[in-house]
Amino acid sequence: MHKFLNAILVLVALVSGFVLYSLEHTTRGLEREVARLERETAREQESIKFLNAEWSSLTRPDRLKALATQHLGVQPLEASQIVTPEELAARVPAEPVIKLEADGHDPIGAIIEKMQ
Amino acid sequence: MTEIALPEIEDAEPAGPKPLAGQNRIRLIAICFVGAFLAISVQLGLLTLWPKLDDDAGKLAREAPLPRPDIIDRNGVLLATDIAVASLYADPSKIIDIDEAVELLTATLPDLDARTLRQKLSQPNRAFAWLKRQVTPEERDAVYNLGIPGVGFVNERRRVYPQGRLSSHVVGYVDLDTKGIAGIEKFLDGQGAIYTASLADPSEHKTEPAQMSIDIRVQAALIDELSQAIAKFRAIAGGGIVMDITTGEVLALASLPDFNPNDEKKSFSKDQMNKMTSGVFELGSVIKAVTFAMAFDYGTATLESRYDARFPLVIGNARINDYHAKRAILSVPDIFVNSSNIGTARMALDVGLEKHQEFLRRVGLFDRLVTELPESARPLLPKRWSKLATATAAFGHGFAVQPLQGAAVVAGLLNGGYLMTPTFLRRSPEEAMAMAKQIVKPTTSETMRYLFRLNAADGTASKADVIGYRVGGKTGTAEKVVNGRYSKEKRLTSFIGAFPMDDPKYLVLVMLDEPKPTPETYGFATSGWNAVPAAAKIIERIAPMLGVEPRFTAEDLEKLEKQKKAKKG
Numbered sequence: 233m234h235k236f237l238n239a240i241l242v243l244v245a246l247v248s249g250f251v252l253y254s255l256e257h258t259t260r261g262l263e264r265e266v267a268r269l270e271r272e273t274a275r276e277q278e279s280i281k282f283l284n285a286e287w288s289s290l291t292r293p294d295r296l297k298a299l300a301t302q303h304l305g306v307q308p309l310e311a312s313q314i315v316t317p318e319e320l321a322a323r324v325p326a327e328p329v330i331k332l333e334a335d336g337h338d339p340i341g342a343i344i345e346k347m348q
Numbered sequence: 349m350t351e352i353a354l355p356e357i358e359d360a361e362p363a364g365p366k367p368l369a370g371q372n373r374i375r376l377i378a379i380c381f382v383g384a385f386l387a388i389s390v391q392l393g394l395l396t397l398w399p400k401l402d403d404d405a406g407k408l409a410r411e412a413p414l415p416r417p418d419i420i421d422r423n424g425v426l427l428a429t430d431i432a433v434a435s436l437y438a439d440p441s442k443i444i445d446i447d448e449a450v451e452l453l454t455a456t457l458p459d460l461d462a463r464t465l466r467q468k469l470s471q472p473n474r475a476f477a478w479l480k481r482q483v484t485p486e487e488r489d490a491v492y493n494l495g496i497p498g499v500g501f502v503n504e505r506r507r508v509y510p511q512g513r514l515s516s517h518v519v520g521y522v523d524l525d526t527k528g529i530a531g532i533e534k535f536l537d538g539q540g541a542i543y544t545a546s547l548a549d550p551s552e553h554k555t556e557p558a559q560m561s562i563d564i565r566v567q568a569a570l571i572d573e574l575s576q577a578i579a580k581f582r583a584i585a586g587g588g589i590v591m592d593i594t595t596g597e598v599l600a601l602a603s604l605p606d607f608n609p610n611d612e613k614k615s616f617s618k619d620q621m622n623k624m625t626s627g628v629f630e631l632g633s634v635i636k637a638v639t640f641a642m643a644f645d646y647g648t649a650t651l652e653s654r655y656d657a658r659f660p661l662v663i664g665n666a667r668i669n670d671y672h673a674k675r676a677i678l679s680v681p682d683i684f685v686n687s688s689n690i691g692t693a694r695m696a697l698d699v700g701l702e703k704h705q706e707f708l709r710r711v712g713l714f715d716r717l718v719t720e721l722p723e724s725a726r727p728l729l730p731k732r733w734s735k736l737a738t739a740t741a742a743f744g745h746g747f748a749v750q751p752l753q754g755a756a757v758v759a760g761l762l763n764g765g766y767l768m769t770p771t772f773l774r775r776s777p778e779e780a781m782a783m784a785k786q787i788v789k790p791t792t793s794e795t796m797r798y799l800f801r802l803n804a805a806d807g808t809a810s811k812a813d814v815i816g817y818r819v820g821g822k823t824g825t826a827e828k829v830v831n832g833r834y835s836k837e838k839r840l841t842s843f844i845g846a847f848p849m850d851d852p853k854y855l856v857l858v859m860l861d862e863p864k865p866t867p868e869t870y871g872f873a874t875s876g877w878n879a880v881p882a883a884a885k886i887i888e889r890i891a892p893m894l895g896v897e898p899r900f901t902a903e904d905l906e907k908l909e910k911q912k913k914a915k916k917g
Binding site: 288289292309312 | 426427429430431485508512514565567569571815816888889891897898900
């Protein structure tokens, strides 16, 4: 009886020891993972900040203006170039001027069909 | 002796089953052991079943200083931020092959000088030498990959201003220890510390960005047009302000020459100070607007009143003359449109010395205007308030204010009579109204709007009338004081206006210091020929950004046609 009890106790001790060590091992692994992720998050946040600063610097209005005048040939908007929706509506003809579908010729429709 | 002693002990033993010697002691020890094991198992149980959370990590983060808030403009564009930068150093005592190290480093970082680098590395008794401060992340990775022993990085934080000189005066800058020493950066550390603290979230170890009222697109347009005007008229300096008059928010503030806050050496000259707040200037005729509003508000003049401007006004031994002399009896709108000094002085004298001072005090021109910007100058007023002082102060002589303060007062005259302290932070119209002070009656404000619009439609400020945007404005040309006398050659020209005039929302102030006449201006160098056209260009560029819809009357369309023909011809 005594021997049997002792054997069980020894077994229990061994099993619990194994469980304890394996748990600790996984915990350590998880802790390392957490630390790694935290480091990575911090690094990502730093690079987000850096990229934000770079983006803001690259989209500086004075820089964009210089690039636009150099490459696009655009000019500042004049008041007379602004048209209200009502004025625009007055210029829209009631019927489409060119009836492509009636001619059996519909390039945009053809593109859409091709995509489908 | 011992043999005799033993039987004595035998005899002493009792007859029954005797308790073991020291049994009590064993029991005591057993109790102790049981107690100790119990304590251990209870503690073990407590710790495993209800684990106490480890607080140390949080504590450490909380002790570290909170990051400095980023600064963004009203649309969320980044104006200032902290970035981590690595600085490259070397430990010469650990370097094995100096030639190889020099070769590799100069190949990766081309801006390093090979000779000085070799010198730095050839000092084996030194343990530390900076090679390059603040390298980019790409450079850092490249140097890491070289794997040279004895070369390492130290992480530093650096404040950067991505918008460069666009944000120079308003945002300001920090010193090497990231302590604000100019502009809003100083405000965040000093008087605005409570505001800064409200942005911080210590539990997350994060700080919300501080949002300014500045619109960087408007700021860019303002600076661009101002520098073009300065170059065209060979002015020595210039400045401009764009303000939302319904809230007092400053949308743009420029003072040229400016600087780049990212410069390593922050040794800026006096020319580069913020003239809009830390300098006082005689704005000249722009101040007439204040005199007119005063006369209307006290009821001593109406639009129908007439004043004699046939002869120079003589007070004591001083004569007040007109620049655009009409030599006639002028109506009040005529005085405004022709910017008559005589007429304005007479209007002020009609109001009286006492009331003139009282009104100037009411609009705050006796006090220093304090905004978030740390640099602010007190207005310069006549020392003794005599009849002559009233007459000259009426048209802005002997009367110097910070341009921003002038703008704030005119904004108050045009927005219905509500004086609001200008701000560089976001403010809603409700907040603005809660802090506003009524300085003139709404009807007075109505009349002022009419006069401003009239002056831009066909007056001294007619070149500011960007067709469609209903601009109104007042010009000012002040002679600069040189060696205690007013100079005829050196002028300070200014324009202050607002648009759209049917419901003014935005105020524009432009100031040019010593503009010179050019052939295009037919030899004139008064405000109408330089500051006003510059303001027109600014308004034309910023109005679409600010969402002001152009509206055209039949008359406007005719004018546009004429302009088009003139351009073609």
